[in-house]
Amino acid sequence: MSVVPRSLFARNVLLLVALVAVSQVCALAVLLHFIQTPRIERAAATFASYIETLDGVLRSAPPGAMQLDVRRELPAAASVRPDASRLRFYQTYQRETFIESLRHHLPADMPVRWQSADTSDDGQQRLWIRIHVSGEPRWMALPVPEAAHDDGLATALLLSLALGALAVATAYLIQRHLNRPLEHLADAARRVSAGDDPGTLPTNGPTEIAQVSDAFNRMTSALAEAEATRALMLAGISHDIRTPMTKLRLAMTMSAVPSKDAAFAASAEGYLEQIDGILQQFMDYAGSGAKETPIVGDLNALIANLAADFAGLGHEFALSLGDIRTFAFRPISMMRMLMNLMQNAVLYGVQGLEVRTWTDASANAACIVIADRGKGLGTHDPESLKQPFKRGGGEGQPKGTGLGLAIVERIARLHGGTFDLRAREGGGVEATIVLPIRASTGETQG
Template identity: 30%
Template sequence: MRRPIDSLFGRLVVLVIGVLVLSHVAWFAVIRVERDQSQTRYAVEEATFLVDAVRQHIANSPNQPLPSRVRVVPPTSPDVPKPTPTPADDEVPPPLGRFLEDIRDRLPDGTDVRLGEPGAPPSIWVRGVKDTDWIVVPVQPLRPPRSRDRMLVWLAIIFSTAVMAALLAAWQLQQPLRSLAQAVARFGRGQPTPPVPERGPRELRQLTHGFNQMVREVSQTDNDRAVMLAGVAHDLKTPLARLRLRAEMMEEAKIRDGVVRDVDSMAHIVDQFLVFAHDRADGSEPIEVDQQCEKVARTYRAVAPGAPPIQTRLGAGRSFVLPAATLDRLLSNLLDNAHAYGAPPIVIETWRAANGWVLRVADHGSGIAPDDLIKASRPFVRLDPARGGSGHSGLGLAIVERLARRAGGECEIGNYEGGGLQVVMTFPFDVATRPADERRAGSQHEERTA
């Protein structure tokens, strides 16, 4: 099961959102603290300014009325509040304690500062050493009530914009890498790989350029090898045909049959060379795998009644389809290999797995030694004399693996617990998911519309 966080884009998303969340939370906390301190400093400045202004007013024009909410109260008045506890006491909240400390620092030494009675408009009572009366001035609330903090709204807007911009940048950054990863996967399966556009950061462009150059060189090497094998195999067909004709004209039956068998073996090897050298995409019509497997099994039973039995366990259904030529070559090579090296019964099995369609061909022979499994699909490799025979060049499993990868699937060769060799081929759902008649109808519709 794929997890979004496993991809580069998913991890970039998590990283970007995490960094943005941490930075915005940190800035929000810093701004809130700074704003509270600014409010406290402003309230202190305003209160000390009003106290100095009242003192100058009393000294210069005592007969003029004072501004609203500014009073001068005699010390004997019953309205004088009780002394405010020191900030060290638990009764004073920390913000209010810091406010009183700042007020006392700004006023002359010995000044008595008290808070107004609770429930009344916020005010402070100040009486210096030289003051005869209490000076009462209003103060701003340290934390004015707010129904909603606008800062949160702005932070949400900025955060959303930053996340969208960052996700767009991350998506553009991972797109070239994703294209390169898809091209590498196609190249690994042996499928045609067009050049990947060289875009993105400098290091990624250099990597893409190197990959494109490697694909061109490997393709050129494969083409040269295919041309060489195809040429050799084609040139051998004519002398082989002449040899067979001359062999059939021999009078002695024993010698004639032996020469004909050798010529047929050589012709089979030549055919394998041609199949292995063929490096083009299969353009044949897709057919249902289950139906074709059953047909091939019936053909083997009819042609060779004494051959080992072939069992079919076909459970994929009509949605599993593959190109006809590819499927025929796969089955023929696997069944020939099982008949030559394995033991009955031979099983052809299909089913729908979680990650794609599965085609399995197995026999009940001795299998392959574990140390030789890695070499089983290498071309021109014959594992041991016991697995050799006339007409075999070591290309059977190599052809199977190449055909499976060219069709978009994966091939796994190994032994199983019941004994014998099994070849399991898995084809993704996006390679073949529609029944053959639906594809045929779609292609006919396209031809009519064209």
């Protein structure tokens, strides 16, 4: 499982946060190494020279000449290194750097020890240094006030963090501004895939986004022109083919063929009907209801009416219709989709015909299953059968164009849904359609 977010927005924000954090750490490292450390070392060197001078004066002074607070023995609480604190890491760093530098500049017979505030009598931090009073080694305590460590770095760090947070917030707003036209582009692409008019995208944003929007507008314009050309061509084909077919039927009716050769007349009429059906299927596949306006309807009522029509033809479907509230769909396209699946069940399944519906509350979708107890899919891939001109019928099966399931797939996608074909448990085939429920016609189907 990748820890990197998938969205460009989240990735950019995460990258900006990381860059700000790295820049702050680098700035702190530069500050400590090139500014603070040399300052502390210079202060330690100066302090060491003062201590050596004082040691030289006290070493030669007669006993009792100077009254100093010195001790023969070092307090047990004094230690070589200061106590480390993660919360006050900079103070710890200052102390350790100062003491190490002080030891470096003082002679070996003048060791340095540290005593924390919680172990001293007066609650004050102390720096213990061994000096020589009248030639005798003594420990001298130098109180170190807490204020000596406060040089404003904590305030500087807080200000730096605040500036970093401001930079991240600014980057967030900039990325949101850049993402908005991308969201509009994605929404327009979904509308195009659903067969709707996406409108014209604005091209007044950043140059790169404007170029993408302009290219998308040109693409949708070209698609609309191609769709208009296709519709005109299909209308012309339908008219040009059906006109001579009608004349041929009329000529056969008026001729002496039906009375002399009824079998030939019936066969010719059957071929004409088959040609007309194939032509209609091509028209249905090319159109698939993309320009049909969705209206609120009762899906269960539509299924019940279709089942009644099939029952009148001698094909009974067992209905198990669940509770599905009315929602917006394209009624003619929906009827065509359901009829194609029910006709397939009748032609290829023959028995065990069944239609089930229910509502998937978690996905807010209407589910439809049309099933049969026929020979099943056999060795055919269900996905390949949904492609145009792919047929699953074997020897002795009904003939067709192979566009029925392709039309179902296209209409399901037009409604923003899915279409699945799989083998039914116990034999046969199940066709499952899942359609998102829209409350009104004003909502985009996509």
